[in-house]
Structures are given as structure tokens and as C-alpha cells.
Amino acid sequence: MTNDLVIQGLVKTFGRVHAIDDLSLTVKQGQLATLLGPSGCGKTTTLNCIAGLENPDEGLIRVGDFALTDTAKGRILPPEQRQLGMVFQSYALWPHMKVFDNVAFSLKLQKVRRDEIKKRVFEALDLVGLADMAERYPFQLSGGQQQRVALARAVVTRPRLLLLDEPLSNLDAKIRENSRVWLRNLQQQVGITTVYVTHDQSEAFAMSDMIAVMDQGRLLQYAPPEELYASPATQFVAEFIGATSFLKGAIHAINGSRLKVRVGSGDILALSDRSGRQWVENQNVVVGIRSERVEIARGQSENLLHAGVVVSTYLGAKWQHEVDTGSGRLKVETVDSVTSDRLSLYLPPDSILLFPE
Ligand SMILES: Nc1ncnc2c1ncn2[C@@H]1O[C@H](COP(=O)(O)OP(=O)(O)OP(=O)(O)O)[C@@H](O)[C@H]1O
Ligand SMILES: [Mg+2]
Incomplete structure (x- = not known):
């Protein structure tokens, strides 16, 4: 049994807006899939449904056999029981907490033993290259370093899924390009199944095993980057990716x-x-x-x-x-x-x- 992320028949409407219109896709265990599409196409709403922050009208979301959301059975698992790591576009750190405590926070909530917390926080900070900054406050870090703390915070609980919504959007072009290489290496090193959201096509190509091109809540094509580029399914896809x-x-x-x-x-x-x-x-x-x-x-x-x-x-x-x-x-x-x-x-x-x- 692999722990693929499986989404089937996802529907979410807000009044008359079809934010997600019958979306189905599978992210293989350990792979990174990117949701790519213009503003308002339903990327964040999809991520929120996976996270349990939004309840879909219809659909099934599971990791392996473990159902996160199954509207047919009335199952909607609360976010804190989904074992996810998330970084959102505004990745606000707690300003009054040192880097160590920001990363340790959810482990403390889970009542993990103190020596174990220390070990895992430093493991996570090592991964993002910030082990020597554990005692700093967020305001003493650059934007890129803050973003790395947010990532350390997301992976420290060893989640089954990592959800990233435009996590590099606050960085300038140069740092952003370095960060995506770094982030992709981190994702592959930890081997964590990841759903990544961006509207930047070069970022999607650089990072992804699979790219899902969306428009108006619909999935237009789901394919590896090379295939998407070589044979776009529709004129919209061709126009959007190149x-x-x-x-x-x-x-x-x-x-x-x-x-x-x-x-x-x-x-x-x-x-x-x-x-x-x-x-x-x-x-x-x-x-x-x-x-x-x-x-x-x-x-x-x-x-x-x-x-x-x-x-x-x-x-x-x-x-x-x-x-x-x-x-x-x-x-x-x-x-x-x-x-x-x-x-x-x-x-x-x-x-x-x-x-x-
Ligand atoms: N809480 C809400 N109430 C009403 N409409 C909403 C709500 N959240 C999202 N929408 C609408 O659903 C659609 C999809 O929004 P979503 O935030 O998923 O887009 P997105 O692809 O993430 O866009 P962006 O790239 O701008 O972040 C949009 O038309 C949006 O206006
Ligand atoms: Mg969004």
C-alpha cells in the first residue's frame, strides 16, 4: 500500500462561483505536484480542502487508505488531525517567539518530550541551514531566512503531506531562484509528498514531478513538465505555459x-x-x-x-x-x-x- 495523495470528484462552490469543479488527481508518494493557473482558478481553495480549512461540497481526499475528507460518508477530519505541514503565502512567524520556539510550537502542543523536541527542532533547523539562529527573533532575520523558519516549522512534525501556497512569493527574483532549487532538494531529501501552488510557470517547471494546469476550477491537464510542454492538451494550456x-x-x-x-x-x-x-x-x-x-x-x-x-x-x-x-x-x-x-x-x-x- 503506497501513501499516494488521492483526490476524487472535488467540488466547491461559493454561492454562484464554482471555485473547484469536479477535480480529480493523484500525487504519488514522495512526489511534488504543482497546481498552476491564473489568479482565481481555485488553487488555494484546493489546498484548503486538502488541509481541512475548507469543507468541499463533494469529494474524497485520502492519503493511502487514510481518508481526510469523504463527503459521501460525512467524514471531515479537523485540520489538526490530518498530519500536514503547511506554508502559506503570508507565512507569519510568531514575532514574540524565538526561532526555536516557533519551530517547537506544534511539538509542544503534541506533548512531545522536551529532549525529543530539542532534537527534532535542531534536525529541522539543520535541514533549512539555520541551526545557528535558533535564539534569534523573527525581526532579526532576513525575509528568506524567515521563510526557511516557516518551512522548518512545517516539516518538524514529520507530516504525511506538505502543502505550500506560493511559499517563495515574498522573495526577490534572485533569491527566489536559489530558494526553489534549495526547496526542491529539501523536498526530495525528506521524501515528502508535496502539493505546491504557484502562478509562476518557470517555478512550476523547475520544481515539479507533475504539473496540474487549472482554469476556472477545472483541471485542464495533469502531466510531467516535459510532456506538458511538448503536447499541451488545449490552446489555453499552450498559452499559459509558454x-x-x-x-x-x-x-x-x-x-x-x-x-x-x-x-x-x-x-x-x-x-x-x-x-x-x-x-x-x-x-x-x-x-x-x-x-x-x-x-x-x-x-x-x-x-x-x-x-x-x-x-x-x-x-x-x-x-x-x-x-x-x-x-x-x-x-x-x-x-x-x-x-x-x-x-x-x-x-x-x-x-x-x-x-x-
Ligand atoms: N471564501 C470565499 N468566498 C467567496 N468566494 C471565494 C472564497 N474563497 C475563494 N473564492 C473564489 O473562488 C475562486 C477561487 O479562489 P482561489 O483563492 O482558490 O484562487 P487562486 O487560484 O488561489 O488564485 P490566486 O492565484 O489569486 O491566489 C475565486 O473566484 C475566488 O473569488
Ligand atoms: Mg491563491
């Missing part, structure tokens, strides 16, 4: 999973479709293009797209050009400036995604 531009087009020819599409400019693009969808010739489609893969053509004879430059912007390390293809606009990056107001672009087959119109 710099994708969309052009109107039509199916030109079909040869198994190898397709040719014609875009408005008249250019023909070949691609290999991984979506498993059925297509028919002349069907109208939306062609998604990964901007970061597009190149200025250098002698290629296929997969060329001709476009006029609308505006070029110098970004320091590179140039970004917005181009008009006649069937939609596209952003393209080059290292050098371009001199012509028309460009021949080369689109590698794996830079092209296809969606029904």
Missing part, C-alpha cells in the same frame, strides 16, 4: 501523424502531431508556434514562413521582433538586429502545435 503565438490555418495534407498545414500567408508548414486527435483535410485549425524555437531562415527550403516586421525591440542580450504573417502576429527573437522589413522564418517541425479551431 511563449506561444497562434495563427489561423487549415489542414493541407495528412500522412498518419505527419501533417501539413497551410497558414493565411499561403505558406505550408510540416509538423508531427502528438495530440492523437483526428484531423480532416481542409479543416480549419489554430496553429500554435513556440516563439523561442523560431529562427531566421538560412537556406532551408521547407517550413518557411514569410512575414513583415511590425516592431523590433532591443532587449540587451537579444532583439525581439513582432512580425505579421497575414494570419496572425508572432514574436521572434534574434541575437543580431535585422535590416529588412520582411523576414523569412524557419519553423522547426517540433515548434508547431495544432489545435481545433
